[in-house]
Amino acid sequence: MGNFKEDIVKTKAFIFDVDGVMTNGGITPIEGGTDFLRTYNAKDGYAIAYAIRRGYKVCVISGGHGNLLQSRLTRLGVTKMYLNCMDKISAMKEFFEEYDVDPATTIYMGDDIPDLECMEQVGIPVCPADACSEVVEASRYISEFNGGAGAVRDVVEQVLRSQDEWAKDRRGVLGIASR
Amino acid sequence: MGNFKEDIVKTKAFIFDVDGVMTNGGITPIEGGTDFLRTYNAKDGYAIAYAIRRGYKVCVISGGHGNLLQSRLTRLGVTKMYLNCMDKISAMKEFFEEYDVDPATTIYMGDDIPDLECMEQVGIPVCPADACSEVVEASRYISEFNGGAGAVRDVVEQVLRSQDEWAKDRRGVLGIASR
Amino acid sequence: MGNFKEDIVKTKAFIFDVDGVMTNGGITPIEGGTDFLRTYNAKDGYAIAYAIRRGYKVCVISGGHGNLLQSRLTRLGVTKMYLNCMDKISAMKEFFEEYDVDPATTIYMGDDIPDLECMEQVGIPVCPADACSEVVEASRYISEFNGGAGAVRDVVEQVLRSQDEWAKDRRGVLGIASR
Amino acid sequence: MGNFKEDIVKTKAFIFDVDGVMTNGGITPIEGGTDFLRTYNAKDGYAIAYAIRRGYKVCVISGGHGNLLQSRLTRLGVTKMYLNCMDKISAMKEFFEEYDVDPATTIYMGDDIPDLECMEQVGIPVCPADACSEVVEASRYISEFNGGAGAVRDVVEQVLRSQDEWAKDRRGVLGIASR
Numbered sequence: 273m274g275n276f277k278e279d280i281v282k283t284k285a286f287i288f289d290v291d292g293v294m295t296n297g298g299i300t301p302i303e304g305g306t307d308f309l310r311t312y313n314a315k316d317g318y319a320i321a322y323a324i325r326r327g328y329k330v331c332v333i334s335g336g337h338g339n340l341l342q343s344r345l346t347r348l349g350v351t352k353m354y355l356n357c358m359d360k361i362s363a364m365k366e367f368f369e370e371y372d373v374d375p376a377t378t379i380y381m382g383d384d385i386p387d388l389e390c391m392e393q394v395g396i397p398v399c400p401a402d403a404c405s406e407v408v409e410a411s412r413y414i415s416e417f418n419g420g421a422g423a424v425r426d427v428v429e430q431v432l433r434s435q436d437e438w439a440k441d442r443r444g445v446l447g448i449a450s451r
Numbered sequence: 452m453g454n455f456k457e458d459i460v461k462t463k464a465f466i467f468d469v470d471g472v473m474t475n476g477g478i479t480p481i482e483g484g485t486d487f488l489r490t491y492n493a494k495d496g497y498a499i500a501y502a503i504r505r506g507y508k509v510c511v512i513s514g515g516h517g518n519l520l521q522s523r524l525t526r527l528g529v530t531k532m533y534l535n536c537m538d539k540i541s542a543m544k545e546f547f548e549e550y551d552v553d554p555a556t557t558i559y560m561g562d563d564i565p566d567l568e569c570m571e572q573v574g575i576p577v578c579p580a581d582a583c584s585e586v587v588e589a590s591r592y593i594s595e596f597n598g599g600a601g602a603v604r605d606v607v608e609q610v611l612r613s614q615d616e617w618a619k620d621r622r623g624v625l626g627i628a629s630r
Numbered sequence: 631m632g633n634f635k636e637d638i639v640k641t642k643a644f645i646f647d648v649d650g651v652m653t654n655g656g657i658t659p660i661e662g663g664t665d666f667l668r669t670y671n672a673k674d675g676y677a678i679a680y681a682i683r684r685g686y687k688v689c690v691i692s693g694g695h696g697n698l699l700q701s702r703l704t705r706l707g708v709t710k711m712y713l714n715c716m717d718k719i720s721a722m723k724e725f726f727e728e729y730d731v732d733p734a735t736t737i738y739m740g741d742d743i744p745d746l747e748c749m750e751q752v753g754i755p756v757c758p759a760d761a762c763s764e765v766v767e768a769s770r771y772i773s774e775f776n777g778g779a780g781a782v783r784d785v786v787e788q789v790l791r792s793q794d795e796w797a798k799d800r801r802g803v804l805g806i807a808s809r
Numbered sequence: 810m811g812n813f814k815e816d817i818v819k820t821k822a823f824i825f826d827v828d829g830v831m832t833n834g835g836i837t838p839i840e841g842g843t844d845f846l847r848t849y850n851a852k853d854g855y856a857i858a859y860a861i862r863r864g865y866k867v868c869v870i871s872g873g874h875g876n877l878l879q880s881r882l883t884r885l886g887v888t889k890m891y892l893n894c895m896d897k898i899s900a901m902k903e904f905f906e907e908y909d910v911d912p913a914t915t916i917y918m919g920d921d922i923p924d925l926e927c928m929e930q931v932g933i934p935v936c937p938a939d940a941c942s943e944v945v946e947a948s949r950y951i952s953e954f955n956g957g958a959g960a961v962r963d964v965v966e967q968v969l970r971s972q973d974e975w976a977k978d979r980r981g982v983l984g985i986a987s988r
Contacts, residue, residue, distance in 0.1 A: 291493035298490040298599075301519045302840075303481075309488070309846070311835040314828035315941060318921055335623040340838045358623045384497055386623040404494060404604075406618055420835075425941075439943060444872040444895045444923040470672035477669040477778075480698045482660075488667070514802040537802045563676055565802040583673060583783075585797055649851035656848040656957075659877045661839075667846070693981040716981045742855055744981040762852060762962075764976055 276413050279396055280431045282377040286323070287364060287390070288424060290334035290341065292383035293400060296420035299336075307338035313420050317348055319428035321445035324349045326437050331367045333360050335386060361389045379427060382407055383419055398427050455592050458575055459610045461556040465502070466543060466569070467603060469513035469520065471562035472579060475599035478515075486517035492599050496527055498607035500624035503528045505616050510546045512539050514565060540568045558606060561586055562598055577606055634771050637754055638789045640735040644681070645722060645748070646782060648692035648699065650741035651758060654778035657694075665696035671778050675706055677786035679803035682707045684795050689725045691718050693744060719747045737785060740765055741777055756785050813950050816933055817968045819914040823860070824901060824927070825961060827871035827878065829920035830937060833957035836873075844875035850957050854885055856965035858982035861886045863974050868904045870897050872923060898926045916964055919944055920956055935964050 291297055294316060300309035324330055329351045334341070337356035345353050352371065354363035368375055376395035380387070383403040391397035391410045399411040400423035408414055415423040432438035470476055473495060479488035503509055508530045513520070516535035524532050531550065533542035547554055555574035559566070562582040570576035570589045577592040579602035587593055594602040611617035649655055652674060658667035682688055687709045692699070695714035703711050710729065712721035726733055734753035738745070741761040749755035749768045756771040758781035766772055773781040790796035828834055831853060837846035861867055866888045871878070874893035882890050889908065891900035905912055913932035917924070920940040928934035928947045935950040937960035945951055952960040969975035 295493075297493040299493055299496070300488050300490045301523045302488070303486075303519070307840075309837050309839070311837045314832075314834040314836055315921055317836070318923075322922075340840070344838050360623070384494055385501075385618055385621050386497075388621050402601075422939075439922055442922050442925050444897070474672075476672040478672055478675070479667050479669045480702045481667070482665075482698070539802070563673055564680075564797055564800050565676075567800050581780075653851075655851040657851055657854070658846050658848045659881045660846070661844075661877070718981070742852055743859075743976055743979050744855075746979050760959075 276396070277434065279377065280379070281434045283379055283396065283431045283435075284327075285329040285331065285371070285373040285378045286320075286428065286431075287331045287333060287367070287378060287380040287394070288320075289382045289384075289387050290332060290336045292403070292419040293381050294332075294420065294424055296418060297383070297402075298420075307340055308336075310336075310341065310344075311420065312344060313422065313425070315422060316420075316424035316428075318445055319425040320350070321348050322441075323428050323432060324351065325441070325445065326432065328432075329371050329373055331364075331371075333357055333363050333367075333390070335360075360386060361393065364390050364393070379431065381424065381427060399423075455575070456613065458556065459558070460613045461553075462558055462575065462610045462614075463506075464508040464510065464550070464552040464557045465499075465607065465610075466510045466512060466546070466557060466559040466573070467499075468561045468563075468566050469511060469515045471582070471598040472560050473511075473599065473603055475597060476562070476581075477599075486519055487515075489515075489520065489523075490599065491523060492601060492604070494601060495599075495603035495607075497624055498604045499529070500527050501620075502607050502611060503530065504620070504624065505611065507611075508550050508552055510543075510550075512536055512542050512546075512569070514539075539565060540572065543569050543572070558610065560603065560606060578602075634754070635792065637735065638737070639792045640732075641737055641754065641789045641793075642685075643687040643689065643729070643731040643736045644678075644786065644789075645689045645691060645725070645736060645738040645752070646678075647740045647742075647745050648690060648694045650761070650777040651739050652690075652778065652782055654776060655741070655760075656778075665698050666694075668694075668699065668702075669778065670702060671780060671783070673780060674778075674782040674786075676803055677783040678708070679706050680799075681786050681790060682709065683799070683803065684790065686790075687729050687731060689722075689729075691715055691721050691725075691748070693718075718744060719751065722748050722751070737789065739782065739785060757781075813933070814971065816914065817916070818971045820916055820933065820968045820972075821864075822866040822868065822908070822910040822915045823857075823965065823968075824868045824870060824904070824915060824917040824931070825857075826919045826921075826924050827869060827873045829940070829956040830918050831869075831957065831961055833955060834920070834939075835957075844877050845873075847873075847878065847881075848957065849881060850959060850962070852959060853957075853961035853965075855982055856962045857887070858885050859978075860965050860969060861888065862978070862982065863969065865969075866908050866910055868901075868908075870894055870900050870904075870927065897923060898930065901927050901930070916968065918961065918964060936960075 295310045332353040352367050357363050378394045379396045380394040381398045397411050398413040399407045400419040402418040415426045417423040417426050474489045511532040531546050536542050557573045558575045559573040560577045576590050578586045578590040579598040581597040594605045596602040596605050653668045690711040710725050715721050736752045737754045738752040739756045755769050757765045757769040758777040760776040773784045775781040775784050832847045869890040894900050915931045916933045917931040918935045934948050936944045936948040937956040939955040952963045954960040954963050
């Protein structure tokens with residue numbers, strides 16, 4: 273295990289949990305009983321969609337579920353998503369094989385106990401500032417930003433900067449905050 | 452009354468208020484006029500569902516009401532719930548009898564005046580950092596976290612750690628953020 | 631004009647603005663186009679409903695509008711409400727006459743320019759910590775809490791404490807967080 | 810390029826991005842899949858509607874989209890809006906021509922990469938405290954307030970004060986928080 277700043281130079285893939293990572297962990301039940309409102313961060317969304325446009329692979333693995341979550345990720349262009357997922361480690365392995373991704377250079381950002389097993393099996397486990405203590409201990413990089421408040425943006429930006437890929441194309445990114 | 456850290460070693464049951472404890476106290480009326488949106492915390496939800504899986508009893512007593520609240524608690528697997536409750540003390544006593552729970556080792560987390568009577572009758576009254584002053588005074592432990600921002604998680608985690616029951620099973624917990 | 635702590639001993643009526651006072655100022659348009667979601671604070675709601683139960687008069691004067699706002703205030707038992715109100719000063723005077731309220735001992739909590747005229751005509755103008763600068767200057771008391779985060783609770787609690795009326799009845803208050 | 814405080818004395822037009830400027834960047838997908846909930850700030854809304862009443866021109870250019878966004882801006886009386894906009898620079902130029910606005914004295918408030926090109930072509934680029942680093946560097950004024958938490962209010966208020974136009978008319982402004 274080398275230096276974080278040096279290792280992200282080779283990163284080509286990101287894996288994100290949803291609740292507490294892409295959101296602040298807030299979940300708001302709504303009528304119908306099978307879905308939640310979640311509030312995402314526009315700057316995170318820009319970074320994810322931009323990274324995908326530049327050829328990076330982005331996978332989401334979440335115990336969360338619902339049409340609203342799925343359509344959000346689809347619109348961002350997320351490469352692969354596993355929702356309603358109780359076996360995160362198998363999902364992650366399938367992603368690695370299917371997309372020919374090297375675990376050693378992959379970033380996984382989680383925030384809670386169910387993320388730990390995956391975090392132990394990638395080269396670059398990271399977390400938001402407000403992750404649970406076990407996840408903080410398992411992480412090689414702890415963002416100064418909380419989940420839903422820029423933690424995702426922070427790591428995507430750092431990786432792309434290290435490869436001179438950030439802000440090369442300043443157009444807007446479809447799908448962040450529109451249909 | 453002994454030391455907080457020592458007393459929680461025997462805790463087998465938790466009682467939680469909802470507004471200001473499981474949420475930040477924010478309530479958002481929606482169309483129809485009989486229900487509110489409330490925003491829960493995914494890390495709190497994980498802790499509650501996990502504790503129930505390990506055999507702890509979790510009771511919710513709230514003046515709050517509505518299908519959205521009820522279905523949220525049902526999905527977490529909450530052992531017993533009293534909603535729309537104006538007589539919290541009777542509800543609590545029924546819970547103690549029905550589930551053979553010892554008040555002396557039970558944790559009650561409240562945040563406002565209507566919780567005081569119950570808090571005086573359990574062994575381990577606790578509260579979020581932003582509880583009202585009377586509740587803070589009545590509490591044996593004041594979490595450093597606000598309601599809806601990890602106060603529930605904090606006490607569940609402390610109790611289970613003290614009994615070497617925390618993070619023994621790192622799988623996800625169904626019902627936290629899915630159907 | 632005397633001392634704030636002494637003057638509130640005679641206060642029997644409260645007037646509140648809504649946006650930025652009973653909420654943090656956040657307004658969320660929803661489908662249909664004529665209403666907003668607003669997030670209220672459960673501890674504020676408890677204080678308002680409790681004060682009304684103890685015989686205090688509570689009036690709401692707001693430029694805001696909509697069924698959701700109206701039903702929220704109705705459920706709290708608000709004595710008199712003026713919504714969609716562009717002439718706050720006339721509304722306030724009508725309230726004073728209709729309910730035989732003395733302006734000199736009345737508290738008015740506002741947060742923005744349209745509240746200034748009313749604030750100049752009551753004895754005890756107050757505001758949340760995050761009111762606009764003109765309102766802060768016009769206030770005799772600036773709560774340490776922001777709008778929607780306890781500013782309403784703070785002033786109600788202070789007034790009732792000064793009259794030995796606070797927490798005399800510790801039951802829940804119907805209508806705060808239920809139908 | 811002169812002094813910020815001096816240059817805003819001539820400002821007659823404002824251009825705002827939406828997500829992260831008029832909101833905190835939070836976007837909440839809702840049923841139907843083509844729209845988001847966004848939470849606006851009542852004090853920002855007051856300032857925008859008031860400025861328009863005093864004759865200032867306010868243009869919104871956003872990659873965001875949806876009926877809820879459009880109706881919000883319409884109700885505030887926004888002079889011109891470009892939504893679902895991937896070519897912000899062309900939109901801005903059209904606005905300058907159509908409304909005979911001088912770019913040299915115009916304020917543009919953005920928060921993220923897609924705003925940079927426009928910010929480089931107005932005389933007074935500004936941003937919220939939590940704008941991305943490239944935008945902060947490109948700005949002549951960085952508000953102490955975050956997006957959605959008063960950044961818009963801050964710049965509108967400063968400009969109008971510098972021209973002795975602020976708080977000249979203390980009535981409420983229709984359309985901020987009502988139909």
